[in-house]
Amino acid sequence: MKVFNQIGILLGVWAAGELVSQFI
Known part of the structure; x- marks a missing residue:
């Protein structure tokens, strides 16, 4: 579970x- x-x-x-790279 930890790895997941x-x-x-x-x-x-x-x-x-x-998402950030889409706005930059």
């Missing part, structure tokens, strides 16, 4: 970066 949670956080950070 970390992957979810990484995906969230990546998705946020993708």
Whole structure:
């Protein structure tokens, strides 16, 4: 569960970066 949670956080950070790059 810990590993899955970390992957979810990484995906969230990546998705946020993708969204930010769309506006820059």
